[in-house]
Amino acid sequence: MNYSDEELIKDIERVNRISIVPTLLDVVCQTTGMGFAAIARVTETRWITCSVRDDIQFGLVQGSELKVETTICNEIRDSFQPVIINHVKENDLFCNHPTPLMYGFQSYISYPIILKTGEFFGTLCAIDPNPADLENPKIKGLFMAFSDLISFHLQQIELLDESDKTARNLNRQLSNSLDENRQYRHISSHTLQEPLRKLRIFSGMLVDSIRNKEIEKAEQFALKINDGADRFSNLIMSLSDFSILEENGATVQPVDLEYTVGVVKAELRFKLDERDATVNVGNLPTVPGVPLQMEQLFYHLFDNAVKFSKKDVPLLISISSQEYTRSVEGTHLMPEKRYVEIKFTDNGIGIDRFQLEKIFDMFSQIPSETVQEGSGIGLSICRKIIRNHSGLITIHSDQGAGTTVSIILPTS
Known part of the structure; x- marks a missing residue:
């Protein structure tokens, strides 16, 4: 080449x-x-x-x-x-x-x-x-470590450049959403900078430990750099997943939500079995939408239900739908359209009401000792999908009493 x-x-x-x-x-x-x-x-x-x-x-x-x-x-x-x-x-x-x-x-x-x-x-x-x-083996080890370190940093710079490109794309595409722009500014100035700061610190410590011939410390710092690189890569990939939802050209077609839920249940069957889960699905409608995005939506809802399930208590998930007849005043829903409300309810640990305001923020993390670690972008993706479909998503929850996600979508 x-x-x-x-x-x-x-x-x-x-x-x-x-x-x-x-x-x-x-x-x-x-x-x-x-x-x-x-x-x-x-x-x-x-x-x-x-x-x-x-x-x-x-x-x-x-x-x-x-x-x-x-x-x-x-x-x-x-x-x-x-x-x-x-x-x-x-x-x-x-x-x-x-x-x-x-x-x-x-x-x-x-x-x-x-x-x-x-x-x-x-x-x-x-x-x-x-x-x-x-x-001398120490010289060989030093060159090997340094060449790997240079390779690692080149990769991070490439990822950072890609994130900057994603940032520009997001900023352009989300210009009409002050809330998402606020979130992205926070991601650029804080979320992405923190792992990079740690990587720079540990890289310096690695150099010092090699210079001082402290091999065990060097190995520890190398492991920390590797963990930090994984964390940074996961953040970038999550951000890329979010930005993909901005791409134009997605084909809207009738989506059978019962079929979609069935597909997601099959994908997550092992996780659901581990939580001894029971999933009750009522009659769900067919709505106009992007099939892959609808699958992503229910995937993240199921995944969160598993993640926030109670220890030693079988997980119970109920999904139902009804015609949405309440007033649309004060929302971006259009009065001339007909809507359906889909409720996704679980019996998990619930969410403290003080956390509900930021639950849809990108990379938000709910503090809990019992929750498996995640990227914190699942519900952000859910909200973006619903916004793409001119709908509305809200969460009702109390700590210890489970969570209900309400999704309102146009039926035509």
Whole structure:
């Protein structure tokens, strides 16, 4: 694949957005005693430095380019394997290799940077005109850890860029909804920033522990970084799920809600069986809607009922419907339309009435020791689906007395 200059410039910028990169290169040089260290972007046709530490006047700076076929990194790109040379003149494989002769080095170490997608990004490498002892397991471990850390940060930057793109899309699409704009501003400034802050802290601690040769601490910090990455990825995926509901072009067609509930019950049968659940379903109507969105709606309602069920008490779920005859004044419902009200009731732990005001906020979490951890976006998705269908959703609940979700949808 040929990469454009614009794409490669973005890759260099991504590396330089990783604040700990200069520290990593400093640690590499101090640990190995080598005078040059760099992160290189390597493609099939290009070799470009993204970040450099040069104490031996090798002559490369950020953005410098070498002919890829003259570099050992080119071979690493093909093999995905590191290359370690203590002393070029004494190495049978590389003593006559053109690259050391061309660039005048005797010691060389380079580890591949592999993205989570399996794509080869480039290398973390170091060279020096003098021999060096690079077979030390601690040096190998350091390069492996650092290349993985760079890969991890590149992934997070990509996810963050994607979230920014989603943010712009959401902000544009939700311009008519002050409430959802308020929520997204909170997500941008708080929800997404908190895991990133922790990742930066633990990344710094990981570097310090490696520098101080505290291997056990390094492993602990690496695990924390991995957990944080999972948390951040889940937030982004949840946000993407929400943004998909904004896409135009969804086909509205008659949706048999009894059939939809049956499909969702089958999908969640194992979770329902674990809670010894009984599900009573009354006569449900056929309404105009987007089938997949209606399935998502009931999936999240069932999932919440399971999540908020009482311990050691069989779960009971009742779903019923009736014609909606009350006044639509004070709502966005249209007087000329006919509506149906669907009630989804469970006998779970209920929700404190003080929590009901924010229950539909994205990533809201209801404090409870008995509730399984979730993303906190399920009810936000439910409300968005109902709004997409020009309906209304409300929740009635008391702590310890179960929950009733009321859904009002047009029937024509």
